Structures are given as structure tokens and as C-alpha cells.
Amino acid sequence: MFRQLLLLAGLLLLLPGCQTANMNKRNETPSTPIPAIHLPTLTDNAMGAPHIVKLKNGMTILIKEDDRFPLVNVRLYVHAGSAYETPEIAGISHQLEHMVFKGTDKRAPGETAREIESVGGSLNAATSFDYTVYYVEVPEDQWQLGMDVVTDMAFNQTINSTELENEKKVVLEELERGEDTPSSKLFKTLQSMVWKDSSYEWPIIGYRETVSSFTRNDIKDYIATHYQPQSMLLTVVGKVNPDQILAEADKLLGSLKNTRSYIPPEPLPIPETGNGPRVVEMSGKWNKVYMGAAFPIPHSASAKIPGLEMLAQLMGGDDTSRLYRSFKYDKQLVDDISVSPLSLERGGMLYIHAILDADKVETFWAELNTELANFDPADFTDREIERARLNLENSLFLAKETLSGLAGKVGYFQFFDGGEQAERNYLFALSQVDRDEMKDLFDEYVRPDQLALAVLVPEGSGVSAETLTAITNDKWPARNSHKELLTAASATEPTTIALPGGSKLMLLPDDTLPYTAMSMYWTGGDGELTREQQGLAALTATALTRGTTNMSATEMQDFLSDHAASLGSTAGRNVFAVEAKFPTRFTDKVLPVFADTLTAPAFSETEVKRSKQDQIADIKQSEDRPLGLAFRNLFPFLYKTGPYALLHTGTPESVDNFDTKDIIRFWSRQSMQPFTLAVCGQFDQAAIEGFANKIAKSLTAPTGEYTFSTPEWGQEREADLHLPDRNQAHILMTFPTPGKIDLETSAKLELLQAALSGQSGLLFRDLRDKQGLAYTVTAMLWQSRNTGFMALYIGTGPDKVEQSLNGFRTVLADLAANPLPKEELDRAGNILTGDYYQEHQSLLSRSRQAASLSARGFDPDYETIVIERAKTVTAEEIQALVAEYLTPDKAYIMKVTP
Numbered sequence: 062m063f064r065q066l067l068l069l070a071g072l073l074l075l076l077p078g079c080q081t082a083n084m085n086k087r088n089e090t091p092s093t094p095i096p097a098i099h100l101p102t103l104t105d106n107a108m109g110a111p112h113i114v115k116l117k118n119g120m121t122i123l124i125k126e127d128d129r130f131p132l133v134n135v136r137l138y139v140h141a142g143s144a145y146e147t148p149e150i151a152g153i154s155h156q157l158e159h160m161v162f163k164g165t166d167k168r169a170p171g172e173t174a175r176e177i178e179s180v181g182g183s184l185n186a187a188t189s190f191d192y193t194v195y196y197v198e199v200p201e202d203q204w205q206l207g208m209d210v211v212t213d214m215a216f217n218q219t220i221n222s223t224e225l226e227n228e229k230k231v232v233l234e235e236l237e238r239g240e241d242t243p244s245s246k247l248f249k250t251l252q253s254m255v256w257k258d259s260s261y262e263w264p265i266i267g268y269r270e271t272v273s274s275f276t277r278n279d280i281k282d283y284i285a286t287h288y289q290p291q292s293m294l295l296t297v298v299g300k301v302n303p304d305q306i307l308a309e310a311d312k313l314l315g316s317l318k319n320t321r322s323y324i325p326p327e328p329l330p331i332p333e334t335g336n337g338p339r340v341v342e343m344s345g346k347w348n349k350v351y352m353g354a355a356f357p358i359p360h361s362a363s364a365k366i367p368g369l370e371m372l373a374q375l376m377g378g379d380d381t382s383r384l385y386r387s388f389k390y391d392k393q394l395v396d397d398i399s400v401s402p403l404s405l406e407r408g409g410m411l412y413i414h415a416i417l418d419a420d421k422v423e424t425f426w427a428e429l430n431t432e433l434a435n436f437d438p439a440d441f442t443d444r445e446i447e448r449a450r451l452n453l454e455n456s457l458f459l460a461k462e463t464l465s466g467l468a469g470k471v472g473y474f475q476f477f478d479g480g481e482q483a484e485r486n487y488l489f490a491l492s493q494v495d496r497d498e499m500k501d502l503f504d505e506y507v508r509p510d511q512l513a514l515a516v517l518v519p520e521g522s523g524v525s526a527e528t529l530t531a532i533t534n535d536k537w538p539a540r541n542s543h544k545e546l547l548t549a550a551s552a553t554e555p556t557t558i559a560l561p562g563g564s565k566l567m568l569l570p571d572d573t574l575p576y577t578a579m580s581m582y583w584t585g586g587d588g589e590l591t592r593e594q595q596g597l598a599a600l601t602a603t604a605l606t607r608g609t610t611n612m613s614a615t616e617m618q619d620f621l622s623d624h625a626a627s628l629g630s631t632a633g634r635n636v637f638a639v640e641a642k643f644p645t646r647f648t649d650k651v652l653p654v655f656a657d658t659l660t661a662p663a664f665s666e667t668e669v670k671r672s673k674q675d676q677i678a679d680i681k682q683s684e685d686r687p688l689g690l691a692f693r694n695l696f697p698f699l700y701k702t703g704p705y706a707l708l709h710t711g712t713p714e715s716v717d718n719f720d721t722k723d724i725i726r727f728w729s730r731q732s733m734q735p736f737t738l739a740v741c742g743q744f745d746q747a748a749i750e751g752f753a754n755k756i757a758k759s760l761t762a763p764t765g766e767y768t769f770s771t772p773e774w775g776q777e778r779e780a781d782l783h784l785p786d787r788n789q790a791h792i793l794m795t796f797p798t799p800g801k802i803d804l805e806t807s808a809k810l811e812l813l814q815a816a817l818s819g820q821s822g823l824l825f826r827d828l829r830d831k832q833g834l835a836y837t838v839t840a841m842l843w844q845s846r847n848t849g850f851m852a853l854y855i856g857t858g859p860d861k862v863e864q865s866l867n868g869f870r871t872v873l874a875d876l877a878a879n880p881l882p883k884e885e886l887d888r889a890g891n892i893l894t895g896d897y898y899q900e901h902q903s904l905l906s907r908s909r910q911a912a913s914l915s916a917r918g919f920d921p922d923y924e925t926i927v928i929e930r931a932k933t934v935t936a937e938e939i940q941a942l943v944a945e946y947l948t949p950d951k952a953y954i955m956k957v958t959p
Contacts, residue, residue, distance in 0.1 A: 113475065118314075121294045125471055128299075134464050135197050139192060139194070158187070165218055182203060183198050184197040189265065191405055212295075222276075229275060251410070259407070261407065298471065340516065342518060344518050349419075350418065350524065353413070355515075360406060360409060373402045376436075377399045377401075427532050450491060555921070560757040562760075568744070580739045581737070585734050587632065593715070601637075611661065620650075632709075636916055642904065677713045685784075769917070784958075790858065796850060796953070797953075800848045800849045801917075811927055813889075815888075816885055816886070839854055840853050841854060862958070
């Protein structure tokens with residue numbers, strides 16, 4: 062990769078106006094930023110660890126001590142590069158970089174360089190797509206001068222109109238030089254093809270027309286827009302005192318103000334269906350043919366970048382790589398060939414570059430397309446893979462060899478990835494890249510329909526775009542890649558698909574992360590049991606995912622770990638569920654295991670025994686905890702009939718008496734029910750539909766519609782449980798309510814529960830803040846389809862039981878007698894909305910919600926409908942609700958006391 066870095070860095074250096082390339086290794090998990098503070102003392106930090114502080118204006122300061130050399134490197138990064146421009150001012154970032162050397166408010170043209178060079182230092186600036194950086198390197202005793210010069214260059218440019226006109230001519234000459242350089246011309250052409258209609262489309266240097274049109278006001282407006290302290294990073298690396306550096310930074314920069322907001326750029330979408338191959342042929346007075354082939358890849362923070370860099374290294378990263386050995390040495394068709402990944406803040410490209418003779422072009426292009434059409438990373442040897450991994454790591458570490466390299470690396474990581482943790486994340490991800498991941502990445506991104514090819518050919522060579530296009534169409538036909546499957550049949554909006562046997566598939570696309578979450582719900586669970594079988598549904602759920610006929614329990618654990626996947630099963634009062642979550646690229650690996658779990662579970666004697674032991678242990682542990690004991694016994698206390706009257710996990714005796722045959726019989730009966738499968742995230746729709754149809758045909762059978770019973774409530778109104786040697790009493794005052802089927806009442810109950818609970822809720826304010834009765838006091842709402850309850854809970858001293866119960870009664874009586882103020886209703890409505898979205902952020906929580914609601918006969922949007930209705934509930938409706946359902950004569954009281 063070191064050679065690869067040099068090659069691509071050299072390529073970009075030849076691009077007009079670009080002195081730096083974004084080639085640091087990055088990953089998507091940032092380190093936790095240190096909170097912003099004003100002027101702290103940092104000398105207690107460990108030597109070598111970077112000191113990272115935000116000034117009050119939001120500017121980040123990074124200080125890293127390094128005493129290897131008597132030098133200090135100072136850099137200022139600004140989120141202002143060509144990607145922050147519009148087509149009308151293309152190239153203005155680069156023009157500004159030139160102008161900072163043409164005078165500031167305190168230094169005349171040329172004086173900046175003279176001051177730095179006269180003390181033995183050096184200075185420069187660079188413009189890239191995503192940022193501009195100003196930097197100096199000075200002797201250690203000149204660090205103040207270095208900081209002053211860098212900040213002066215960035216914030217005090219004069220932008221003299223005469224100097225601007227002169228420097229525009231210099232930039233235009235630079236642009237002309239770039240047109241004379243094959244690699245620069247190739248890359249500029251590919252930019253406009255791969256990143257069309259984005260701000261990466263134009264060259265960093267801009268166009269002749271835009272450069273010629275710049276005025277002083279244009280540049281000043283650009284500075285005012287983008288040079289905001291909150292979007293900048295100052296790094297100081299070398300033999301320094303951190304406290305002195307921070308004090309100087311605050312003096313120079315702390316008074317700067319933000320005048321505009323900074324909105325981080327959005328990643329560029331990669332077209333799901335490309336319109337390639339696209340070929341541009343440009344003839345000229347060249348001696349050789351220069352070919353550049355590019356494929357769009359994700360942005361630099363994508364988790365896929367380590368795998369893509371490994372793939373590129375193996376394909377064409379150095380002289381030992383596959384394409385280099387094949388086409389340079391074995392077939393002698395090229396003078397040089399390389400493969401390089403370029404990853405930027407918003408997007409990237411995988412770039413294949415070749416130099417060859419004109420009479421070899423058609424042969425080379427045909428053989429290269431044949432190679433790509435049949436490319437399989439499984440062919441890479443262990444030695445090749447480890448060599449590539451070592452070289453990628455080596456290229457990262459070599460950046461630390463010089464102070465300038467170290468400063469650039471730590472600065473870049475901090476500016477774009479949140480700090481040094483990103484480097485550790487990258488190295489870890491790199492260590493996990495395997496052949497399967499590389500194959501998935503190759504199939505997803507290296508495709509003929511995504512190919513953009515630019516070719517520079519000698520005049521009269523006979524090479525044509527039409528011929529090259531025809532060769533690709535012939536030798537490398539489009540294939541059903543992972544991405545194409547997504548494109549061809551994937552839903553972009555939530556979709557429900559009917560399956561055989563009355564089952565259904567719900568698709569909830571979300572492209573935010575490359576993960577797939579699957580939730581499969583059946584009606585049943587405890588509802589399929591008799592009282593003698595209580596605990597069997599929970600036991601089956603535990604045993605179900607502990608191995609299949611093709612995979613032992615430990616093999617399944619290893620498989621899930623190897624693929625960063627999860628697979629689990631749960632049973633409820635009226636439902637049974639199996640869920641999985643995994644990186645989308647492992648779909649073809651995980652789905653067969655999921656299918657085997659459903660259709661061929663092992664239920665081995667050993668694992669059944671372990672499952673029983675685990676469930677009995679859980680029962681005993683719950684009975685050691687006051688709240689565990691309360692909730693374990695709450696349902697049998699409240700309900701007289703139906704699955705609600707059962708002990709969900711059974712008794713130790715009942716669980717111990719179950720055997721494998723009991724589990725198999727239950728699973729056979731349960732799995733034959735129609736199911737709802739909800740899939741959320743990124744997914745291969747064709748694969749998911751095939752899986753769902755296969756399972757529906759294998760499992761479902763006519764079993765009759767499941768009946769949600771309306772249970773009878775218990776006759777006893779009080780239950781006293783005891784746990785000796787405990788310090789607190791726990792009280793649940795519970796009131797029967799309708800189930801979810803009554804949407805209107807549900808909305809009112811949800812709002813009431815929100816008003817009562819939380820640290821700013823009515824119960825907390827009265828029983829804790831005013832009366833000091835408890836550490837915890839709250840309200841809970843539980844609802845099934847046909848039944849439900851609201852419970853008021855408090856944990857208090859044993860001597861305060863009656864006072865607590867009276868406190869509950871007083872709060873409820875006040876609610877019935879007096880309308881809630883509007884601010885209380887608004888607070889409760891906001892809590893409902895906030896809690897809902899906080900609890901439904903993960904992919905699995907959303908697939909679970911959809912499958913669970915649908916299996917029980919509700920619209921997938923039921924909960925949001927309830928919340929919207931709850932926001933319209935009036936104070937009078939709350940009064941009527943409390944009077945109807947939450948009166949003392951309807952309460953069930955359970956106490957757990959010492």
C-alpha cells in the first residue's frame with residue numbers, strides 16, 4: 062500500500078491546485094470528544110496522548126507532544142475545499158490558498174515566507190476536495206511565530222485586487238500545466254463522470270472561466286461563509302508545553318466569532334443501477350496510451366473502506382499484486398498497472414490506472430475485462446492476504462516517521478474521524494477482512510454498469526470508445542450482483558407481501574447502515590399452553606437457537622460471532638418470536654442458519670438440559686429480588702383465566718419435568734401458525750422473499766385462527782409477599798383497563814401514564830419530592846389485545862406502606878377532581894413522542910414493533926396513531942378516564958415486604 066499511496070498522492074499532486082490527497086486510513090467510529098472548556102490545565106495528561114480541547118467558540122485544538130526532534134509543526138484545517146464550492150465559483154478555495162501568501166493585515170507580500178524561512182522553518186498550504194490546510198514547521202523555540210503565522214494566513218488575508226489579478230494568471234498557468242499531464246487529464250475526466258452533478262465534479266483548480274472571473278469580494282464572501290471557528294481544527298505537534306500552546310491558541314483564536322452555522326456534508330449516494338460502461342476517448346500528441354477506469358465507492362467514514370483497501374492492494378497495490386504480476390510480468394501487455402482506492406468525505410472511487418502501447422490496447426482491455434468478470438478473491442492465498450494486510454498497516458505507521466507526517470495524520474483523523482481511536486478502529490477492521498467480505502465488496506462495487514473509463518491515445522492510433530465499450534459488453538456482461546439484486550426488486554417504501562398459508566412479509570427499508578434486522582412473530586406463546594405446561598413456551602424459546610441438525614450449539618455461537626450476527630428467540634403471553642440481526646453482506650450466510658433454526662432445530666438432550674438449568678436458575682434469581690418476585694407473581698394474581706394467569710417461566714418443578722418430546726411437540730404446533738416476518742434496514746429483497754416463501758411453505762399448515770381471550774380478573778384484591786432480611790417494601794397498586802383494541806382509551810391511558818411517571822411526573826413530585834417517601838415511584842401501562850392494566854409502583858420503607866398507598870389515592874382523587882393544566886398535558890405528550898423515538902431507533906426495535914403489532918392484528922402505525930391521538934386528549938377526558946378506571950374500589954394491591 063505504500064507504493065499505492067505514493068502513486069495516488071503523485072497523481073493528485075499533478076492535479077492543478079491540489080497539493081494533498083485524503084489518503085489517511087479511517088473508520089466510522091469516532092472517539093468520544095472531550096467537552097468544550099475555556100482554558101484548562103493539561104499537564105496531567107499522559108505523555109504522547111493528544112490533548113484535545115474546544116475553545117468557547119467551538120474551534121478544536123489538538124496538541125501532541127513529540128520530543129524526537131527540536132521542531133514544532135503547526136497546522137490549521139478548515140472545512141473549505143472544492144466540494145464546498147458552487148459551479149459558479151469553482152476553484153475559489155485554491156485561489157484563496159494562493160492569496161494567503163500575498164499579504165495579510167500585518168505582513169506584506171512575501172514577508173510571511175521570509176519570516177518563517179529566516180528562522181530555519183518552512184511553510185505551505187494545500188487545498189483538497191474537502192478541506193484547506195495551512196501549515197508551518199519551525200524550530201521549537203519559534204513555536205509562537207509558527208502559530209502566529211498560520212493564524213495570520215488564515216484570518217487576516219488582505220486580498221489585494223492587484224495581487225489577485227497577478228495570481229489568477231499564475232493559477233491559469235498551473236491549470237494549463239495540468240492539461241499537459243496525462244494522469245491529471247485522466248483524473249479530471251473521471252471526476253466529471255463518476256461524480257457528475259455533485260461538488261466533486263469539477264477540478265480543485267476550477268475552470269478557466271471561473272478563475273478568470275474571481276473578484277476580491279467573491280473571495281471575501283467565501284471566507285465569511287466557510288471560515289467559521291466551529292468548523293476548524295488547529296493542531297500543534299512537536300516539542301511543546303501543552304499549557305503554553307493552549308493559552309496562545311486562546312489568545313490568537315478565542316475571540317473569533319461564528320457568524321454562520323456549519324452543517325456537515327451528506328455522503329453522496331452511489332447509483333444503484335449504473336449506466337455504464339461509459340467510455341471517453343481523447344486523442345492527442347501522446348507517445349503512450351493512458352487508461353483510467355473508475356468505479357464509485359463509499360465515503361471515507363464507511364465501514365467498507367478497510368475491505369476495499371485490502372481488495373485494491375491485492376488487485377494492484379504493488380509489484381506483487383495480482384494484476385501487476387499478470388499484465389506487467391507474465392503477459393507483458395502494460396508498462397504499469399495499479400489499483401488505488403480514493404476515499405473522500407462524501408464519496409470515493411476505486412481507480413485502475415494503466416500505461417501501455419497503442420497496439421496492445423484491445424488485447425489488454427479484453428483480457429482485463431475477462432479477468433474482472435471471473436475475479437474471485439477466494440483465489441488469493443493466505444500469504445498474499447497477510448502480505449497485503451502488513452503493507453497496509455505499514456503505510457499507516459510510516460506516516461509517523463516524520464513530524465510533518467505525524468501532524469498530518471493525527472490532524473486528519475481528528476478533523477474527519479473524531480480522533481486517534483479511528484486509527485485503532487481501522488486496524489481492527491483491517492485485521493478482520495477476509496475473502497468473503499472482499500468478494501461481497503467486489504460484487505457490489507466493481508461492476509461493468511458502474512464503469513467509467515477515460516483513455517488518452519496517440520493521434521491515429523485507431524483506438525476508439527466504441528470498440529472498448531463493445532469489448533466490455535462482450536467480455537464482462539452484467540451479473541446479478543448483491544447491489545443489482547437490491548436495485549432490481551428492493552422496496553424503497555414500507556411494503557407488505559402476502560406469503561403462503563396466511564403469513565406475511567413486511568419490508569421496512571433503511572439505508573442508513575449496512576445491516577439487516579429480521580423479526581418473525583407468531584401468535585401463540587403461552588396461549589398454546591395448559592396450566593400444567595406453564596413455562597414450556599419460554600423453555601422452547603431458549604432451546605430453539607441452541608443448535609440445528611447441521612450445526613452444534615458451539616458451532617452456532619462461533620458462526621454468529623464470526624459474522625457479527627445475533628439470533629435469538631422469545632415467548633410472550635400471546636406471541637412467539639425469533640429474531641436476527643447481521644451485516645447485510647452476510648445475508649447469504651445467515652439466512653440458511655436462520656432457516657435451519659426454524660425447520661431443523663436440534664433440541665439435543667444436552668442443550669435441552671442446559672436450557673432447563675438456565676430457566677430454573679432465572680426463576681430462583683428473580684425470586685431473590687423483590688421486584689422480580691412481584692412481577693413474576695403479578696399476572697397470576699391479577700388474572701384468573703387465559704395465558705395471563707400462568708407463571709410465564711413456570712415453576713422449578715414443572716420445568717424440570719419437561720423433556721425433549723414436550724419441546725418438539727410444542728414447537729411443531731407453534732411453528733405451524735401463520736407468521737409475520739418484518740425486515741428492517743438494508744436488505745437483498747430477492748433473498749429475503751425467497752427465504753420467507755420457503756419458510757412459509759415448509760412450516761405453515763391449517764391450524765385454525767388463534768383466539769385472543771378476554772380473561773377473567775381475579776377475585777382477591779390484595780396479595781402480600783415476603784422476602785426476609787430485605788430493607789424496603791415494594792408496592793404495586795394496579796387497575797384493570799381495556800386492551801389495545803380500544804384505541805381511544807389506549808391514547809388516554811398512554812397520556813395519563815406519561816403525566817404520572819418520570820422525575821417530573823405527578824407521582825414523583827408528590828410522593829418523593831414533597832413527602833420523601835421513596836427513591837423510585839412511577840406508573841406503568843401494560844396492554845395486550847383484549848386486556849391491560851395500569852400500575853402505580855413505589856419502593857419505600859416498610860413503615861411507610863400505608864402512607865404510600867394513601868399518597869397514590871390522593872394523587873388519583875386530585876386527577877379526578879381537578880383538570881390537568883395545559884402545561885402538564887403538553888409535557889406528557891412530548892414525553893410520549895420522545896420516548897417512542899428513543900426506543901425505536903435501532904433496526905431490530907423497528908422490525909420487532911412491526912411484526913409484533915401485525916401478528917396481533919394491528920396496523921404497523923398503531924403506536925404513532927395512538928400518540929397523535931394522545932396529544933389531543935383534553936383535561937376533561939383524563940378526569941373521566943380516572944373516574945372510570947382508577948378508583949380505589951377497582952385496585953389490586955400487591956406488596957412485597959421484609
